[in-house]
Amino acid sequence: MLRKAATATQITHLQRLWLYVVCALVIVFLVAPTLLVVPMSFSDSRYLQFPPESWSLRWYEAYLGSLEWRRATVVSLQVAGLTMVVATITGTLAAYGLHVSRVKAGKYVSVLLTLPMIIPVILLAVGIFLTFAPVGLNSTILGLVLAHSILAIPLVLITVTAGMRNFDINQEMVARSMGASRPWAFLTVTLPQIRNSVLSAALLAFIISLDEVVIALLIAGGDKATLTRRMFLALRDEIDPTIAAISTLLIGLSILLLALSQFLQSKRD
Amino acid sequence: MHDASSDTGPAFAGPGDASAASAQDHSLPISVKSLVKSYGAFRALDDVSIDIRSGEFMTLLGPSGSGKTTLLMVLAGFVRPDSGSVTFGDKEILLLPPHKRDIGMVFQNYALFPHMTVAENLAYPLKLRRVGKAEIRERVERALDLVQLGGLGHRDIQELSGGQRQRVALARAIIFEPRILLMDEPLSALDKNLREQMQFEVRRLHEQLGITTVYVTHDQREALTMSDRIAVINDGRIQQVDGPRALYEKPETYFVANFIGETFSLPVEVAGDSVTLFGQPIETGAPLAHGDKNQSLILRPEILHMFEGDPDPGMNRLSGKVRQHVFQGDSVVTYVTVEGERELAVRRQHRSDETELAPGSDIQLGWLVQDTVILPEGDGSS
Structure with a gap:
């Protein structure tokens, strides 16, 4: 650790201590x-209590x-799994299409597809409810998979687009000139090279669906x-530490998947 | 007018190679007719027609944005023209997707597959054609030997140098014996020495395989060195298609004259068959191609000779004053002022036994009547 300034203008760690404290607080x-x-x-308590007076695993058992x-x-898990599949495939296709397209409107389509990220989810939920009601999808x-895919596709799009940025589309053209059809060229040349981005996007889509509560x-x-819906309703009726147990499990799973997703993205070639 | 179809052949490695003759049966001629491609108001290809012979090395030469790459992409099938026709042999291919055209392609940035080894890259087109494993191994070895990369099949692409990558790209483009080879500025990413070496290699490979080759470049020297014929393209139009020597010596348009080689132009007045330069008549070797009154005399530094007295008979002349000598090692360039303002350059081989005229000396410039090129300015498409 640097305690003494080596030159007149150098700032020591001690002088920056306040900055570290602020960061830690945040x-x-x-x-x-x-x-x-x-x-x-x-x-061990029957109520949500902090700090707990005694310890037990009884709420995990209750769950x-x-x-x-x-x-x-x-x-x-069903909904999250299916959402992952639907959102990853459609989002990846959209990212690919927008990347190779020379159409000017592509920019607007891209914005349109990311719109669900900025619209208040409650509005989206009401809209989806009203749309689904006449066709019996509620x-x-x-219905849940479709609704969650709306939320997940923008993230897939952004993640895969970032991965495509380093990919040289000439490679696909060469593959096609050598006799590969376009889908085959995509599967054998493009996809293996954006694989980490796609997998990372898939994990994000899974987490989004798993943690989603408003639409549900x-x-x-x-x-x-x-x-998540059951947890929310349970909270309203009674304060039960089972919720805390489930939350802990969900947090653990989400952190694990997120870390995996970040790891995959960092390994992007 | 000179013979437009005069084919002076490649600059090295003469034709008539025995192995090329047999391979040539396999390759196809290309016929392009009236291609038009617009992007909005911009005409990338403006009524382009060109015939490329079977087994020929044809270079598309032009500045950036001239349409040469668009033409190549139309041949490859990645750009669909608004109208026109393209035939390989006697087959119309405009509606065929790229993967059914049987073409090999080489890009400037190599476009090798980084997730595969060298051998896997080369095997890619063979696997698509369901070639057996043993045969794939054998053909990959042979292709690697052909581009002098024998034994490097197991390497990762990242382990290769720029020149080696270009060789792999080349090998991958020919391993499946396509009928036509398309190359888009394949050597422009290499440094000068390597580029010159690869020019020779590409040309050697072409001699060996006899495959119809369309080569895009903006580098005139590269075009002159490698090609059987060169098509000069500007503003989406073909300016001239000719052998390297004919293109250099007898440019047909002002653009071609200025784009290829170092060029100086002087205004001349034309009346019928008589041409006057600064009031003095000059001779032309052949009847003029254009009848316009105001045209330009095209002069290159190496066709001009300096005389202290009268030029040799059979030469046109022009008087001037020596301004400056520039020593360039193998040659000396002398800048000469004519008619007060205008400046010309004269290039001579460097010789240690020659003394240079002092700047300010009066001299006569002479050039052979047959080297006299007179063209109207403007786009020259008339």
């Missing part, structure tokens, strides 16, 4: 509320022992309730 402020649930989930919670978990897996609140009723 990080604590951002992360602490999330991490608060972790110790609470291991509490795993409940048929309702298990069913909601299965719905959530409270169905398909409006359109995921009955036995198609997702985990």
Whole structure:
């Protein structure tokens, strides 16, 4: 650690100490509320309590022992898995098309596709509910997958577009001149080189669906309730540490997937 | 007018190679008729017609934005023209997608597949054609030997130098024995020495395979060195198609004259068959191609000779004053002022036994009547 300035203009770590303190405070402020649930989930108390007076795994047992919670978990994983597939394929195709297209309108299409990221989700949810109602898509897996894909496609688009930026499209042209059809050239030449971006985008799509609550609140009723919806409703009725246990599991899974996604992106060639 | 189809042949490695003769049966002539391609108001190709012979090395030469790459992309199938026709042999191919045209392509940036080894790159077109494993291995080896990269098949692309990458790209483009080879400025990313070496290699490979080759470049020296014939393109139009020597010595348009080689032009007045330069009559070797009154005399530094007395008979003349000598090692360039203002350059071989005229000396410039080129300015498409 640099304690003494080597030149007149050099700033030592000591002089910058205040900056480090501010940064640390910001990080604590951002992360602490999330991490608060972790110790609470291991509490022995019947109420959400911090700090816990005694420790146990009883709320994890309660979660795993409940048929309702298990069913909601299965719905959530199903929806997240399918959303991942749908959003990754459509988002990747869109990113590819917009990248190779010389059409001027491409820029506008790109903006249009990222619109769901800036529109308040509650508005989106109401719109989706009203659209789905006449065609009977509310409270169905398909409806949830489509709705979550709307949210996930912009992220896939952005992630894959970034990956395509380093790809030389001449490679695909060469492959086609050598006898490969366009889809085959994409699969054998382009896709292997943007693979990490696509996988990273897929994981993001999964997380988005898994963590989504607003749309699920409006359109995921009955036995198609997702985990997040059930958690929200449970919070309203009673303050039960089971929520903390589930939250801890969700946070763990999300962090794991996000880290994996970041790792894949950093390995981009 | 000289014979427009005069074909002076390549600058080295004469034709008539025995192996080329057999391969030539396999390659195809290309016939392009009335191609038009517009991007909005911009005409990238403006009524382009050109015939490329079977087994010929044809270079498309022009400045950037001239349309030469667009023409190549039309041949490859990546750009669809607004109208016109392209035939390979007697088959119309404009509606065929790129992968059904049987062409080999080499790009400036190599476009090698970085996720495959050298051998896998070369095997790619063969696998598409369902060639057996043993045959693939054998043909990859042979192709690598052909471009002098024998034994490097297992290498990753990242391990290769620029020149080696270009060789792999070349080998990959010919390994499946396409009928036509298209190259888009393939050597422009290489440094000068390597580029000259590769020019020779590409030309040697062409002699060996006898494949119809269309080569795009903006480098006139490269075009002159490598080509059987050169098509000079500007503003989406073909200016002239000729052998390198004919193109250099007998440019047909003002653009071609100025684009190729070092050129100085002087205004001349034309009346019928008589031409006057600064009031003095000059001879032309052949009847003039254009009847315009105001045209330009095209002079190159190496066709001009300096005389202290009268020029040799059979030469046109012009008097001037020596301004400056510039020593360039192998040659000496003398800048001469004529008619007070205008400046010409005269290039001579350097000789240690020659003394140079002092700046300010009066001299006569002479050039052979047959080297006299007179062209109207403007786009010269008339």
